[in-house]
Amino acid sequence: MKILLLMPDAHMHKLRIGSFVRSMREAPLTLTTLAALLPSDPDVEVRIVDGSVDAIPLDAAADLVGISVLTGCALSAYELARHYRQRGIPVVLGGIHVTVLPGEAIQHADAIVIGRGEIAWPRLIADFRQGQMKPVYREHDIPDDVLPDVPLPRRALQRDSGYMIPNAIQATRGCRRVCDFCTVPSVWPHYLKRPVADVIRDIKATRGRIIGFNDVSLLEDPDYAAELFTAMVPLRKKWGGLVTADSLMNTELIDLMVASGCTYLLIGFESGNQETLRGIRKNFNQALRYKDLISMLQKRGISIQGCFVFGFDHDDANVFPATVELVQALGVDIPRYSIYTPYPGTPLFERLLQENRILSFNWNDYDTMHVVIEPAQMTPEELYRGFKWAYRETFRMSRVVRRLNRPDIRCAVNFVGNLCYRIFVRRLYHEPRFAHPYSMDDPGQAPASGHWSVPAGLEVVSCSA
Ligand code: B12
Numbered sequence: 001m002k003i004l005l006l007m008p009d010a011h012m013h014k015l016r017i018g019s020f021v022r023s024m025r026e027a028p029l030t031l032t033t034l035a036a037l038l039p040s041d042p043d044v045e046v047r048i049v050d051g052s053v054d055a056i057p058l059d060a061a062a063d064l065v066g067i068s069v070l071t072g073c074a075l076s077a078y079e080l081a082r083h084y085r086q087r088g089i090p091v092v093l094g095g096i097h098v099t100v101l102p103g104e105a106i107q108h109a110d111a112i113v114i115g116r117g118e119i120a121w122p123r124l125i126a127d128f129r130q131g132q133m134k135p136v137y138r139e140h141d142i143p144d145d146v147l148p149d150v151p152l153p154r155r156a157l158q159r160d161s162g163y164m165i166p167n168a169i170q171a172t173r174g175c176r177r178v179c180d181f182c183t184v185p186s187v188w189p190h191y192l193k194r195p196v197a198d199v200i201r202d203i204k205a206t207r208g209r210i211i212g213f214n215d216v217s218l219l220e221d222p223d224y225a226a227e228l229f230t231a232m233v234p235l236r237k238k239w240g241g242l243v244t245a246d247s248l249m250n251t252e253l254i255d256l257m258v259a260s261g262c263t264y265l266l267i268g269f270e271s272g273n274q275e276t277l278r279g280i281r282k283n284f285n286q287a288l289r290y291k292d293l294i295s296m297l298q299k300r301g302i303s304i305q306g307c308f309v310f311g312f313d314h315d316d317a318n319v320f321p322a323t324v325e326l327v328q329a330l331g332v333d334i335p336r337y338s339i340y341t342p343y344p345g346t347p348l349f350e351r352l353l354q355e356n357r358i359l360s361f362n363w364n365d366y367d368t369m370h371v372v373i374e375p376a377q378m379t380p381e382e383l384y385r386g387f388k389w390a391y392r393e394t395f396r397m398s399r400v401v402r403r404l405n406r407p408d409i410r411c412a413v414n415f416v417g418n419l420c421y422r423i424f425v426r427r428l429y430h431e432p433r434f435a436h437p438y439s440m441d442d443p444g445q446a447p448a449s450g451h452w453s454v455p456a457g458l459e460v461v462s463c464s465a
């Protein structure tokens with residue numbers, strides 16, 4: 001049996017030299033994990049293709065196609081599903097968007113998987129092999145805080161050269177916070193921690209020294225994090241990951257992170273305005289402490305990738321120059337900007353829908369690089385122009401040089417990172433897909449009420465650990 005596992009192109013920051021493409025991010029674990037969950041039977045052949053770095057093989061021979069769906073890629077995923085189904089190949093859809101809008105996804109697939117895939121996907125495969133695949137598989141949340149059954153990802157199937165950081169690791173899943181714009185709390189309502197021994201097994205299996213944690217909130221449980229970092233010290237790896245700003249107040253934990261090889265952290269600062277942070281339920285970020293926090297981490301050899309968002313209700317047109325100056329004053333090594341985006345399933349989506357402020361339901365626009373809402377204190381065009389302007393200003397060579405001008409062994413790495421963003425700025429100004437704030441000619445429609453749940457009458461296979 002031949003299984004083809006796909007992710008559509010997410011159109012993210014990437015480096016393209018002729019036909020060679022490299023994503024500037026860590027490798028996703030989605031397909032390598034799903035591949036590892038397949039039976040280790042010589043009869044089962046699997047191929048994985050991440051459309052962000054390789055061409056999707058539209059003509060490939062397959063008995064079953066599985067596609068992972070993020071909101072921003074949903075329409076491409078549905079288009080791919082249509083293609084393979086027209087060729088007579090059954091298609092399974094899974095992932096975050098499917099979990100939030102199963103009634104929409106099932107219209108485009110032979111079967112869907114709601115929630116995690118660790119139990120549901122092997123169950124689906126077993127049914128498929130017996131010619132009895134059902135339309136819906138739902139994996140139930142684990143109420144406990146231990147995530148026990150994650151297999152070693154099959155990295156040998158991935159093209160390592162396609163990624164800046166090919167060795168991604170996940171130790172935890174979910175987040176205990178509820179920022180109004182974030183999908184995570186609604187999709188993974190519990191904070192689940194893998195046994196440290198399992199994570200160490202995965203790290204030991206990686207080649208090369210650098211690993212990237214793709215957990216959304218690695219330090220959420222400081223005791224767990226301390227146990228993990230202590231176990232990592234002898235492995236002599238270099239690593240980075242996503243953390244919340246408030247979790248970095250614990251200097252003992254930071255010392256341990258440094259000892260275990262931490263070299264960069266990605267932090268969602270979002271805004272320099274405390275009122276704004278309160279409005280988005282991210283008041284645990286203390287804007288006045290950003291400078292001390294960043295300096296303290298940089299002194300310990302940790303570079304900072306800092307994320308800021310534009311388009312909050314408190315933002316007016318002054319937010320753009322103010323944020324560019326703030327980023328400069330903070331000395332953020334690699335800044336990243338996004339646009340406030342109401343992902344389906346989030347409190348923000350609910351609120352803006354009620355306020356009739358969502359301009360586009362075309363999921364292609366849900367990449368945080370388009371404006372899909374009516375901002376409170378600007379026009380959509382002003383927000384989009386300001387977003388692009390802030391990117392361009394921030395990555396002007398003179399600013400980059402001033403921002404990175406300090407004695408730091410990671411200066412060269414950060415400089416290359418900034419050069420990549422300069423390429424991205426050029427794309428923002430020249431690529432047709434970034435010409436307008438949103439798809440004005442095809443803004444789509446709000447999901448119908450039936451899209452949020454499984455249609456009545458469909459057989460649902462319940463899977464639990
Ligand atoms: C690596 C990553 C990326 C990679 C790869 C994306 C991908 N498909 O995984 C890239 C760089 C492309 C990316 C891009 C973006 N990302 Co991203 N990304 C991540 C990250 C950090 C890790 C993903 C991962 O490897 N998870 C581990 C695997 C094992 O879990 P999983 O993918 O959920 O898969 C499990 C189940 O969902 C299920 N499953 C998933 N797919 C399928 C398919 C089938 C057939 C089956 C059976 C099961 C199944 O089974 C798996 C095992 O349990 C997550 C955060 C996170 N930790 O999850 C954010 C996350 C997925 N990204 C997010 C966002 C917002 C983005 C961006 C918009 C922008 C940004 N600022 O990063 C763009 C999207 C652009 C676009 N056009 O869509 C959001 C998703 C929001 C949403 N509703 O879609 C997340 C959850 C982060 C967050 N804080 O909200 N991202």
Ligand code: SF4
Nearest residue numbers: 175177178179182216
């Ligand atoms: S802290 Fe990060 S992952 Fe957690 S809810 Fe907020 S934005 Fe999402």
